[in-house]
Amino acid sequence: MAISFMLNGAAVEHDGDPAMPLLWFVRDRQGLTGSKFGCGVAMCGACTMHLDGTPIRTCVTPVSAVAGKSVTTIEGLASPAGRAVQEAWRELDVVQCGYCQSGQIMSATALLEQNSNPSDEDIDAAMQGNLCRCATYHRIRAAIHLAATRLTG
Amino acid sequence: MSISSLVSASAPTTTRRTFIKVTTLAGAGFLVGCGDSSSVGPAVRAAPPAAPPVAFNAFVKIGADDKVTVIVKHLDKGQGVTTGLSTIVAEELDAAWSQMAWEFAPADTARYANLALGLQGTGGSSSISNSWMQYRQAAAAARAMLVQAAAERFGVAADSITVADGILREPGGRSATFGELAEAAGAVTPPAEPALKDPTSFKLIGTHVPRLDSVAKTDGTALYTIDVTRPGMLTAVVAHAPKFGAKVASFDASRARAVPGVVDVVQISTGVAVLAEGFWPALKGREALAVTWDESGAEQRGTAELIEQYTALAGAPGLVAHNDGDAVGALAGAAKRVDADFVFPYLAHASMEPMNCVVELKPGECEIWTGSQFQTFDQMTAAQIAGVAPEQVKINTLFAGGSFGRRAVPDSDYIAEAVTIAKAIEGRAPVKLQWSREDDMRAGKYRPLHFHRVSGGVDANGDIVAWNQRIVGQSIVKGTALEAFLVREGIDASSVEGAGTPYAIPNLRVEVHHPDVGVPVLWWRSVGHTHTAFATEVFLDELAAAAGKGPVEQRRTLLKDHPRHLGVLNLAAERAGWGTPLPAGRGRGIAVHESFGSFVAEVAEVTVDADGTFSVDRVVCAVDCGIAVNPDVVRAQMEGGIGYGLSAALREEITLADGAVEQSNFTDYMPLRISDMPVVEVHVVPSTAPPSGVGEPGLPPLAPAVANAIRAVTGKPIRRLPLGERMPV
Numbered sequence: 049m050a051i052s053f054m055l056n057g058a059a060v061e062h063d064g065d066p067a068m069p070l071l072w073f074v075r076d077r078q079g080l081t082g083s084k085f086g087c088g089v090a091m092c093g094a095c096t097m098h099l100d101g102t103p104i105r106t107c108v109t110p111v112s113a114v115a116g117k118s119v120t121t122i123e124g125l126a127s128p129a130g131r132a133v134q135e136a137w138r139e140l141d142v143v144q145c146g147y148c149q150s151g152q153i154m155s156a157t158a159l160l161e162q163n164s165n166p167s168d169e170d171i172d173a174a175m176q177g178n179l180c181r182c183a184t185y186h187r188i189r190a191a192i193h194l195a196a197t198r199l200t201g
Numbered sequence: 202m203s204i205s206s207l208v209s210a211s212a213p214t215t216t217r218r219t220f221i222k223v224t225t226l227a228g229a230g231f232l233v234g235c236g237d238s239s240s241v242g243p244a245v246r247a248a249p250p251a252a253p254p255v256a257f258n259a260f261v262k263i264g265a266d267d268k269v270t271v272i273v274k275h276l277d278k279g280q281g282v283t284t285g286l287s288t289i290v291a292e293e294l295d296a297a298w299s300q301m302a303w304e305f306a307p308a309d310t311a312r313y314a315n316l317a318l319g320l321q322g323t324g325g326s327s328s329i330s331n332s333w334m335q336y337r338q339a340a341a342a343a344r345a346m347l348v349q350a351a352a353e354r355f356g357v358a359a360d361s362i363t364v365a366d367g368i369l370r371e372p373g374g375r376s377a378t379f380g381e382l383a384e385a386a387g388a389v390t391p392p393a394e395p396a397l398k399d400p401t402s403f404k405l406i407g408t409h410v411p412r413l414d415s416v417a418k419t420d421g422t423a424l425y426t427i428d429v430t431r432p433g434m435l436t437a438v439v440a441h442a443p444k445f446g447a448k449v450a451s452f453d454a455s456r457a458r459a460v461p462g463v464v465d466v467v468q469i470s471t472g473v474a475v476l477a478e479g480f481w482p483a484l485k486g487r488e489a490l491a492v493t494w495d496e497s498g499a500e501q502r503g504t505a506e507l508i509e510q511y512t513a514l515a516g517a518p519g520l521v522a523h524n525d526g527d528a529v530g531a532l533a534g535a536a537k538r539v540d541a542d543f544v545f546p547y548l549a550h551a552s553m554e555p556m557n558c559v560v561e562l563k564p565g566e567c568e569i570w571t572g573s574q575f576q577t578f579d580q581m582t583a584a585q586i587a588g589v590a591p592e593q594v595k596i597n598t599l600f601a602g603g604s605f606g607r608r609a610v611p612d613s614d615y616i617a618e619a620v621t622i623a624k625a626i627e628g629r630a631p632v633k634l635q636w637s638r639e640d641d642m643r644a645g646k647y648r649p650l651h652f653h654r655v656s657g658g659v660d661a662n663g664d665i666v667a668w669n670q671r672i673v674g675q676s677i678v679k680g681t682a683l684e685a686f687l688v689r690e691g692i693d694a695s696s697v698e699g700a701g702t703p704y705a706i707p708n709l710r711v712e713v714h715h716p717d718v719g720v721p722v723l724w725w726r727s728v729g730h731t732h733t734a735f736a737t738e739v740f741l742d743e744l745a746a747a748a749g750k751g752p753v754e755q756r757r758t759l760l761k762d763h764p765r766h767l768g769v770l771n772l773a774a775e776r777a778g779w780g781t782p783l784p785a786g787r788g789r790g791i792a793v794h795e796s797f798g799s800f801v802a803e804v805a806e807v808t809v810d811a812d813g814t815f816s817v818d819r820v821v822c823a824v825d826c827g828i829a830v831n832p833d834v835v836r837a838q839m840e841g842g843i844g845y846g847l848s849a850a851l852r853e854e855i856t857l858a859d860g861a862v863e864q865s866n867f868t869d870y871m872p873l874r875i876s877d878m879p880v881v882e883v884h885v886v887p888s889t890a891p892p893s894g895v896g897e898p899g900l901p902p903l904a905p906a907v908a909n910a911i912r913a914v915t916g917k918p919i920r921r922l923p924l925g926e927r928m929p930v
Contacts, residue, residue, distance in 0.1 A: 082421020183844020
């Protein structure tokens with residue numbers, strides 16, 4: 049029986065292996081490639097999407113687990129917090145290779161949607177699961193603070 | 202990697218000869234770019250021009266829509282080269298930053314060689330330094346052609362035309378944009394020696410311009426190899442040997458073939474490839490494979506055994522890399538003597554995007570999509586396997602999700618594997634080879650394990666008079682196409698670069714052993730400097746202590762004839778508040794190192810708790826990289842080099858048990874996370890010297906600065922990396 053859920057506001061169906069991770073369904077079947085594969089074991093965060101607003105590691109989330117729910121990827125990011133995060137990222141030129149940044153932005157957006165004025169410790173806690181080998185962490189912290197200021201200011 | 206520093210001692214510049222080669226391309230028709238929107242910058246993608254843009258030369262195209270497209274001959278793997286080269290072109294062209302776009306160059310060594318390497322490739326932190334004069338001249342030539350076209354259109358003298366923000370103006374007030382003049386300007390004979398700007402009139406170079414890749418890398422549209430799809434494409438996942446040098450003895454693919462979505466299973470030289478409709482079924486197919494391996498030719502040694510053998514080798518004379526004075530004699534006569542053995546582990550690059558490559562074979566054609574870092578080698582290797590001529594291999598270079606050296610491979614390992622698979626299925630479908638993280642972690646090409654034995658002597662006056670060092674480690678280039686260029690009298694220069702220098706020590710000897718080990722090794726961000734800077738800067742602190750001198754004081758004395766070293770040393774020390782008191786348990790350490798033509802000093806501040814746990818709280822960095830084309834990109838590269846260096850220093854280590862790699866994923870190879878990242882301050886030294894490297898030079902001083910800071914608190918020397926969780930207290 050097909051699994052159906054909302055992907056970036058549109059209904060989608062999957063009638064293949066229900067154990068297929070959401071990441072691969074979205075990338076290989078839906079052609080949305082902004083979310084990345086980095087580890088396959090939920091240790092790097094490059095695959096982060098929102099499930100009903102909560103950040104999840106989609107490389108270990110079977111499609112069956114999101115049946116009837118709402119999934120948002122970087123391509124569907126449209127909330128005020130999401131926009132503010134993207135703009136702050138651009139203003140501070142956070143990116144280097146960029147590969148992890150979709151996941152970073154999804155985690156940062158979820159943080160700001162829960163906590164409008166995070167401290168450095170809050171940021172470290174929320175972003176701990178997102179690896180960046182270019183080590184843009186210093187600018188990620190600054191950009192989250194900047195986005196928070198814009199959202200509340 | 203360090204090829205530029207090995208091949209060419211000074212920052213490369215464009216010679217008149219190379220420039221003529223460039224300018225003769227103008228008017229020879231349009232450059233064939235990648236022709237695929239995947240490799241075109243976001244601005245171009247948003248507004249495709251109606252007519253093809255005019256190619257002024259190999260590096261600059263201008264469209265009727267005013268868009269200036271820079272042909273980027275280097276791979277972007279995060280270092281910001283698309284912005285850097287575009288800044289250089291915009292500057293000499295007097296373009297507005299908002300009209301700049303870029304695309305990656307095709308594989309074409311004749312046009313797009315790295316002038317420091319002599320082949321098309323990116324490495325040695327040379328992207329800006331080797332391109333600096335070449336791109337300035339290309340843009341200045343295009344500007345002169347536009348000016349000539351404007352003069353003809355307006356019927357005025359060329360020298361009365363002014364150019365600013367992409368608009369040419371004549372004294373009477375008439376004006377034209379680049380786009381309006383592009384076609385006419387493209388027909389003008391290029392000047393043989395275009396006039397370059399006086400650096401004092403630079404408007405963009407040295408200022409802040411937004412990165413050209415920031416938008417695409419924050420909205421999910423930036424394309425990497427993993428994102429490429431071709432009609433009918435299959436994804437390949439390979440079962441690789443459990444040990445280096447092992448071969449497939451036999452395999453049973455019946456269960457693998459039964460996995461829904463699996464299309465084919467083929468044996469190749471590096472293992473067994475499962476081809477499927479997407480990554481997930483390919484991975485499931487690989488899990489269902491039964492492979493028996495022949496390990497008779499495999500490397501069987503473990504890390505402990507290798508270190509034991511390296512230690513024994515360090516007791517015997519090696520090949521002499523440096524020899525000033527008489528280090529052995531001076532050591533024997535020294536008033537005080539310090540001895541140290543250092544051990545540095547194998548390191549994985551572990552870039553965020555595991556290695557991958559897309560290949561499409563057709564009769565007489567091989568088309569590749571990948572983050573190609575050595576286009577020349579990749580093209581030659583693919584041609585050989587595919588059975589076509591090198592010029593029949595078309596390489597579409599894409600963004601790379603990191604590299605740190607991993608994609609600059611003399612034997613093009615993962616590209617060769619992808620082409621081999623495509624050939625094994627006789628080109629029936631395009632193939633995307635995608636390594637899993639475990640494949641990437643266990644495939645080798647590591648920063649080689651190194652052992653250093655250093656002895657130093659201080660005389661009765663407190664002067665350092667002797668330095669005797671033996672380095673043991675595999676040669677990176679031995680057995681590759683680069684061996685003939687980079688190995689001299691048996692010595693791989695990349696193993697000894699940065700050792701012992703530049704300190705004024707009268708008796709200095711450096712020897713090296715290159716043992717043969719069956720573990721594939723490769724350059725890893727800053728290459729030999731990763732270990733030589735550590736041994737040098739940590740040992741120097743210990744010798745300074747024996748001489749009764751402070752770390753900064755000692756370095757100033759020994760660097761008195763090296764103004765650029767001194768400049769960054771003093772700047773970093775001053776900005777870090779060197780000498781001001783710190784609370785108990787906190788300490789500072791400093792290190793200074795030259796690599797890839799640039800000079801970097803870093804001061805690390807650490808906190809060490811009573812139980813030996815510690816944190817790195819702050820790093821102050823001073824860099825002299827000549828003219829900083831994009832100062833903010835320079836700062837970003839220093840921040841990144843510090844983070845990557847700290848990551849390795851804290852926890853990274855590839856170990857072997859009976860020849861098999863023990864790590865597999867980020868569960869047991871644990872890079873730096875955000876909570877580990879210190880506050881970083883970067884100070885860029887103003888300079889009029891030609892630009893030098895920034896991708897790598899921020900890394901070498903980091904680990905020794907941290908180790909020196911910890912020793913400043915604990916008093917206990919640090920002789921082994923990674924540091925691990927607790928320091929001896």
